[in-house]
Amino acid sequence: MSYNENEVIIVEVFEAIEKRFSNRKFLDKQINNEDLNKILKAGMQAPVGRGRYDDMHITVIQDKSLLNEIGTLIDRNVFYNAPTLVIISSKDDGHGLDKENSACIAMNMLLAATSLGLGNIYLNLVIGLIKENKNVLNKLNLPKDFIPIVGVGLGYAEGSHIKEHKITVNYI
């Protein structure tokens, strides 16, 4: 890979980081399989503690009746009617890395979706609701001992809400 090619890739990553925002208004239009597969692949390329990729699992929910059931578990749709809801699950590896691993996978997916011009959002609240509802949890068809950890909503965004965030830094 030439220096120039590298430079292009670095520019794209920074652009995606800058343009990513939590989309809470999805259009009623499904994403295509090519984009979905790119996003899933980006998730799989994430770092995972101790390289235990077998302890991770990804579920893609596009079934409208299941999405509707999850969307009505409480009085508001906590995944904002995203037409694709991805659930990242993990086995408890005894090292407490399941949340961190899932977050790394989710973050890669958010940036990949942004690069593809798709709306996306990191979802925590939906996970608690799914775990509390045995019926919905069973419908995820997870392999034995896997627990849902993080949700990612994907679809086409209506508008954008990019804002710059600040976190305090100290230099020593």
Ligand SMILES: Cc1cc2nc3c(=O)[nH]c(=O)nc-3n(C[C@H](O)[C@H](O)[C@H](O)COP(=O)(O)O)c2cc1C
């Ligand atoms: C661990 C985590 C959990 C989150 N859970 C939710 C959630 O359940 N619902 C939601 O609307 N946003 C959720 N968010 C999105 C944050 O509210 C959002 O990232 C933050 O307000 C910054 O806005 P931005 O993503 O548009 O830059 C979550 C983000 C993270 C990192």
